[in-house]
Amino acid sequence: MAIRMIAMDLDGTLLRDDKTLSAENIAAVKRAVDAGVVVVIASARPPRAVKAIYEALGLDTIQINYNGAAHYDQVRGRFVKHLPLEAGFVREMVNAARDLDEQVYMSLEVMDKWYTDGVDDSLLTETSKHFKPDLLGELDELFEEPVTKLMLLAPKERLAKVHAMVLERFGERIAIHMSDEHLIQIVDPSVDKEHSVRELAGYYGIDRVEVMAIGDAQNDAGMIAWAGLGVAVGNAWDEAKVAADEVVGSNEENGVAEAIERFVLGA
Template sequence: MSRVPKQPRSIAPAQIPPIGLVAIDLDGTLLTDQKQVSKRTARALAALPSRGVKVVIASARPPRSVKPIYELLGLDTWQINYNGALIWDHPNLQIVHHQPMPPALVNAIVQHARGAYPDCLVSCEILDKWFTDRYDNTYTTETGRMFEPDLVAPLWMFLSQPVTKLMLLGPTTMIDDLTQLVREAFPQVAVVRSDPELLQIMDASASKAAALNYVGEAYGVPMSRVMAIGDAMNDLEMLQAAGVAVAMDNAPPAIKQVSHWVAPSNNDHGVHAALVRYGLVD
């Protein structure tokens, strides 16, 4: 098991109010590198509702990609998708909150990116559907490994409607450059880099933190009673906003620095360890 360093924001379990909601990232956090939930973690999470604790998935993934994990855990809560650009009520199959980007803005970003790198792969998630003009799985996402696009067609055929999340994919050096180009040219969007070969772009007001606050208010749980668990830069604001912030040992230093405690890695039952530390399971 990896060594767990002491963190500047360290907070002892006795110092916190009762936790009423646990928000958990998926890839690199709840899921192992084999994309599985450990049995001990699944059992622990399944026990939380009977103790009055809500379990909320907060992921960059779309609903269709979260569904197998959500159902495995037997959840009935809202889920946070697309880094907060969508809040989805899976039991009722309806949108709770949606913060897309206008089509004119997305077109401008795509033109800017393709002007610099014509080979840049462009994918658009619109609600729970995937659209692209070039299907190439050389560079893809976890969702892209599970599903094929709903439509492969010229950009104009689908960029006439609001876009939930825009993704630019390509070699790491290309995405390095595009990250800076997009951030400088389009301050009205949120640019998230959680994978070397992927740039995720959402409306600037969309974040896991904002969505989690929305969900917490709906459930009557203040952020002071929320535990957030994550591992990547798209989790940073959520961790900063939560009353208890837990980083995985596989997280980068910037994520560990804003967290109250560093759990073992995603391959070492880190989520379960966090639940035990803060008294949510025995």
């Protein structure tokens, strides 16, 4: 069957290593949109860090943010879905992480707002490179609202111990996603890009076999495996490649454009 929906990751997939969009990828996405294909961004990023990309691609679809912890309607400027963690529970995880490693950094994403009690320039996320915290304060000031996503940051050799502890103590109550070696992303256990892509396919009236999902990282493997056509870019993690039906060029080689031309537009 023809592909009627594309769900695509951003970092490491659509974006080059310098986090820019290539002219080839922009043109291919726009050709797909012009052909009537529903193109959905599925990213760990918050809405504010997707906005410029979304506009450059000329999209009008609902986007998947925070790995699926939120769905955002960029056109109308509103969230249409939110699956947060309870603030007290997040505080418990942060305290446990700090007991193990008092220098681990903590960031909270709360409905497109960034709350933190400290920033380390060597441990930045892509979003924090371009946006300042909405609240930089003491720990006790930060836990007043349900938390969309908790991020724990430390050098990879130290983060491994924190990761293991969080899984052992809290693993049944959370979902953990990793796209960078210095960053753990923690969300509600029902959150996964797979679930979000499935839900939006239903919203747009598109069958599973008509969906192509393309990504590169561990947090993309679920949607790649679920889609009728799962695609991994050449630089993808092993988990994504194992889940994929096809492997295309890397993010530096316009792999998204290649996938669209080969599998969607039939060029």
